[in-house]
Amino acid sequence: MKLAGNDILIQSLIKEGVEYIFGYPGGASLHIYDAIFKQKEMQHILVRHEQGATHAADGYARATGKPGVVMLTSGPGATNAITGIATAFMDSIPMIVISGQVQSHLIGTDAFQETDMIGVSRPVVKHSFTVDHQSNIAKIIKEAFYIATSGRQGPVVIDVPKDLTNPVDLFEYKYPSEVNIRSYNPPIKPEDSQIDRAIEAIINSKQPVIYAGGGTISSNASKELFELNSYMNAPITNTLMGLGVYPASDKNFLGMLGMHGTYQANMAMHHADLIIAIGARFDDRITNTPEKFAPNAQIIHFDVDHSSVSKIIEADIAVFGQVKDSLQAINSKLRSRLSEINDSRLDAWHKQIAEWKEMHGLDHDLYKNNSDDGPILPQAVVQHIYHASNGNAFVTSDVGQHQMFAAQYYHFDEPRKWINSGGLGTMGFGLPAAMGVKLAYPDEEVICITGEGSIQMCIQELSTCTQYKLPIKIFNINNLALGMVKQWQDMNYDGRHSSISYEDSLPDFTKLAESYGHVGIKITKNSQLKSGIEEAMSIKDKLVFVDIYVDPNEHVYPMLVAPDGSLKDMWLGKGEKT
Amino acid sequence: MIEERQLTLIMENKPGALVRVVGLFHQRGYNIESLHVEPINNFKPYKFIEDELDTKFSEGEISRLEIKTTVDDPLMRQILRQINKLIDVIAVSGNEGTYLKGVLRDENLL
Numbered sequence: 001m002k003l004a005g006n007d008i009l010i011q012s013l014i015k016e017g018v019e020y021i022f023g024y025p026g027g028a029s030l031h032i033y034d035a036i037f038k039q040k041e042m043q044h045i046l047v048r049h050e051q052g053a054t055h056a057a058d059g060y061a062r063a064t065g066k067p068g069v070v071m072l073t074s075g076p077g078a079t080n081a082i083t084g085i086a087t088a089f090m091d092s093i094p095m096i097v098i099s100g101q102v103q104s105h106l107i108g109t110d111a112f113q114e115t116d117m118i119g120v121s122r123p124v125v126k127h128s129f130t131v132d133h134q135s136n137i138a139k140i141i142k143e144a145f146y147i148a149t150s151g152r153q154g155p156v157v158i159d160v161p162k163d164l165t166n167p168v169d170l171f172e173y174k175y176p177s178e179v180n181i182r183s184y185n186p187p188i189k190p191e192d193s194q195i196d197r198a199i200e201a202i203i204n205s206k207q208p209v210i211y212a213g214g215g216t217i218s219s220n221a222s223k224e225l226f227e228l229n230s231y232m233n234a235p236i237t238n239t240l241m242g243l244g245v246y247p248a249s250d251k252n253f254l255g256m257l258g259m260h261g262t263y264q265a266n267m268a269m270h271h272a273d274l275i276i277a278i279g280a281r282f283d284d285r286i287t288n289t290p291e292k293f294a295p296n297a298q299i300i301h302f303d304v305d306h307s308s309v310s311k312i313i314e315a316d317i318a319v320f321g322q323v324k325d326s327l328q329a330i331n332s333k334l335r336s337r338l339s340e341i342n343d344s345r346l347d348a349w350h351k352q353i354a355e356w357k358e359m360h361g362l363d364h365d366l367y368k369n370n371s372d373d374g375p376i377l378p379q380a381v382v383q384h385i386y387h388a389s390n391g392n393a394f395v396t397s398d399v400g401q402h403q404m405f406a407a408q409y410y411h412f413d414e415p416r417k418w419i420n421s422g423g424l425g426t427m428g429f430g431l432p433a434a435m436g437v438k439l440a441y442p443d444e445e446v447i448c449i450t451g452e453g454s455i456q457m458c459i460q461e462l463s464t465c466t467q468y469k470l471p472i473k474i475f476n477i478n479n480l481a482l483g484m485v486k487q488w489q490d491m492n493y494d495g496r497h498s499s500i501s502y503e504d505s506l507p508d509f510t511k512l513a514e515s516y517g518h519v520g521i522k523i524t525k526n527s528q529l530k531s532g533i534e535e536a537m538s539i540k541d542k543l544v545f546v547d548i549y550v551d552p553n554e555h556v557y558p559m560l561v562a563p564d565g566s567l568k569d570m571w572l573g574k575g576e577k578t
Numbered sequence: 579m580i581e582e583r584q585l586t587l588i589m590e591n592k593p594g595a596l597v598r599v600v601g602l603f604h605q606r607g608y609n610i611e612s613l614h615v616e617p618i619n620n621f622k623p624y625k626f627i628e629d630e631l632d633t634k635f636s637e638g639e640i641s642r643l644e645i646k647t648t649v650d651d652p653l654m655r656q657i658l659r660q661i662n663k664l665i666d667v668i669a670v671s672g673n674e675g676t677y678l679k680g681v682l683r684d685e686n687l688l
Contacts, residue, residue: 118594123605127665130593147665182633183590183668307659310652 003173005134006035006165009098012141014041015175018069020060020439021045022053026073027113028100031165036071045439045468048460050077052432054084055458058093059433062419063394064440065220067094067148074100074162075113079120083426086124088155090423091241092218094148095155096141097121101130103163117159126154131164134171146179151186152305153218186304190321190329197317198276198300199333203340205274205298207349208234211257211286214241214422215279215303216323217415222246224327225278231334233346235353237265239280241422244412254353255362258286259560260404263360263570263578264353266558269294270567271352278302279323282312283423292566302326360558360572362408370530375551376523378402378477382409384530385447385475388537393445393473394419394437398430398454401483404556406449428457434472435464445473445537452478452506452547462516465543473536474545476509479552487555491571513545523548580650582611587643587661588624588669591617595666599643602664608657611646618642627669640668 003011009032013021021044025033036044047053050072057068068088072078078099088095102111118128127147129140137160144156202208210232216225222245229236229252236246237257246253255262257269269275275297280286287293290312301308301315302323309318319326367383382405385395395410396419397403403420412418419437421429434448455476465472482500489497510520519542523532529548536544561569561577570578589595596615603610621628621635628634649657654672661670 119597122594122598122601128594152663181665182631184665305663307656307663311656314652 001173002170004165004167004170005137006031006167007038008134008137008171008173009141009160009165010035010039010042011173012138012175013069014039016141016145017066018042020436021069021071022047022056022060022436023071024050024053024073024077025071026075026077026100028074028102028162029071029077031162031167032071032098032100032160034167035165044071045435045464047432047464049458050080051084051428052435052458052461052464054081054095054097055087055426055429055432056436056439056461057095058084058088058429059396059419059436060440061088061093061095061436062433063416063437065416067096067145068436070095070097072097072099073113074102074117075115077113078115078117082121082124083428085121085155085157087421087424087426087429089124089126091214091421092153093155094153096144096148097155097157099157099159101159101161104161105163107161117157121157124155125157126152128157128159131158131160134164134169137164138173138175142176142179143181146181147184152215152308188321190319190326192329194317194319195326195330195333198319198330199337201274201298201300201317202232202276202334203337206345207272208232208274208276208346209254209268209272210234210236210276210278211239211269211280212236212242212245212278213239213280215281216242216245217279219279219304219323220415221279221324221327222415224324224331227331228327228334231331231338231341233343234276235268235350237261237269239283239286239422240407240420242280243407243418244415247413248411249413256407257567258283260408260556260558262357262362262408263558263572264356266560266567266570267356268353272297274298274300276300276302277315278327279304281308284312287312288560288562288565288567288569292564294567364409367530370526373525373527376526376529376548378405378479378550378554379409381475381477381529381533381548381550382406382449384533385449386410388533389445389447393417393447394434394441396420396430396433396437396446396448398450398457399425399427400451400454401479401487401554401556402449402451402454402477404484405477408556410449427454430454431458431472431474432461432464434474435461435468435470438470438472439468447473447475449475449477451483452476452480452509453482455509459512462513462518462543462545466516466518470543471539471541472543474513474543475533475536476545476547478506478509478547478549479554480506480549481552483552483554484556490555509545509547513543518543518545520544521546580648582646582648583654583672585645585647585657585661586671587645587667588618588627589641589643589664590666590668591639591641592666595641596643598664598666599645599661602660603645603647606657606660608649608653609647611648613643613645615641615643631668
């Protein structure tokens with residue numbers, strides 16, 4: 001079959017099973033958009049800003065496990081997408097970003113809307129391609145999807161000069177059935193010897209902790225993880241990226257660890273004799289001061305990425321490979337050695353952890369106090385949302401205090417339900433990400449927990465939600481300031497609140513939402529909180545924007561003491577330290 | 579031990595391949611003390627890579643890149659692993675002469 005470059009590109013995407021393209025057209029991508037117009041298999045979602053396109057594709061990818069697809073024009077269209085590509089890169093999210101480019105003969109001439117997209121995006125992509133000829137388009141798409149979705153996943157950029165998508169020149173098109181990149185061959189089998197060493201360490205440990213992160217979700221290994229711990233019966237913590245991969249309601253779950261992790265999770269990590277890191281990368285928000293990290297622990301590290309192992313914390317036992325494969329391998333060996341695992345070996349350890357939890361664990365009953373007209377606690381807001389949504393909504397978030405409250409107080413029992421920018425910490429992520437999730441799962445409840453700072457960074461996407469009828473619930477935890485920055489200024493700069501306030505210039509968010517055709521609900525009193533949130537949840541066919549004015553003086557605790565602190569050094573409240 | 583080390587890369591001779599390597603050094607804060615790159619036409623020394631990858635190199639297709647950098651052992655290992663992740667890199671070696679192919683096989687693991 002002979003096709004033009006633009007049709008080859010679009011037909012290739014259809015072959016990859018793409019349902020949605022998130023994008024924004026422009027001069028350099030006109031031919032491509034003409035090819036989009038002529039087909040019915042994929043739907044193009046017209047966002048209001050390219051950053052929104054990347055976050056929407058990202059949210060779609062995180063919720064479904066399938067790569068998100070973004071379509072951009074050259075120049076500003078491409079550069080506007082960089083933040084979203086970097087967000088996906090930091091969290092290892094599969095994404096295909098197709099950027100139009102000026103015509104081949106104009107490249108390097110500072111042509112209208114020309115940017116070196118390959119150069120600009122290079123540090124934040126897994127790989128990138130420049131299309132050099134129409135006859136290579138199908139092969140490039142095939143390779144791009146393969147690279148984005150295999151090994152440690154990530155975004156791939158494909159830059160396409162406009163002339164190579166012209167509708168006139170026709171070329172033979174056949175979508176390749178196989179892909180072979182000789183310099184890239186990511187599937188690796190876990191080594192038996194390392195698995196055996198890991199099993200010995202597990203059997204001999206008295207104070208083990210499982211520390212599972214986003215890689216366990218990417219690898220779809222939550223079942224395998226649960227099986228492993230059904231044998232081990234160990235306390236388990238999840239990173240911010242890993243929440244949901246192990247059921248939060250399980251008795252062995254410690255909550256999140258790290259900067260704003262629970263007291264018991266951080267204490268358990270610090271005092272462990274064995275840490276089993278699974279698809280996690282010892283980020284600085286997890287380790288605190290690396291030299292003081294878990295001084296007595298042997299480290300087993302399961303990861304698909306060589307370069308993540310012993311990068312920050314030296315691993316004693318490294319199991320390379322897809323986490324799912326590695327866990328299956330260890331589970332099948334462990335199954336035949338269950339008699340060697342002494343059921344009572346961890347009794348003292350569990351007792352110690354229960355004591356820690358009792359001492360300084362999070363209070364999950366704050367929501368019960370909703371009768372008075374005192375200030376609304378942001379923590380209680382999340383607890384109400386959790387109960388009103390029966391704990392099984394998809395929850396996206398932005399970045400800051402509300403994000404940490406959501407992570408601490410919404411108990412995720414399933415993977416891919418908690419959608420947030422963990423690595424890059426991108427404000428503006430929540431709303432467009434929720435659009436991607438809602439498109440993927442139109443019948444599921446999709447909630448965006450945000451703040452009045454973050455929501456304004458991509459608030460233009462309220463318009464996209466109107467156009468495509470996306471009934472998302474937005475809960476704006478409004479504390480009239482950039483709360484996390486303010487918290488740091490309170491704690492480290494004697495309360496000098498530098499550039500964190502805009503109280504007099506905030507819009508009336510409910511009216512703003514209404515102007516787009518959405519429903520707005522304002523909550524200013526504690527007594528309105530429960531009914532207001534329940535009212536929002538009862539509205540099924542419209543986007544609801546709930547603007548909740550919370551106590552502006554709340555801080556997120558626990559909080560690791562830095563610099564020079566270990567995981568057992570935490571602020572537990574204002575002026576209260578471990 | 580901090581000492582000068584040489585890395586040798588065999589990579590696809592594609593546009594942008596070199597800048598990915600150089601960019602990686604900059605991005606991760608590694609220093610480059612010298613750098614030399616040229617296309618390979620004599621494939622004999624690299625036959626074992628061809629065998630390992632079940633491929634045949636042809637003229638103009640691959641380049642040899644040499645970088646000198648002064649680092650300690652753990653950082654050298656980290657650099658090797660980071661470079662090995664670049665899609666266009668076919669193989670990389672450190673002072674000890676161990677080649678890693680694009681697949682994740684590391685003989686000096688831990």
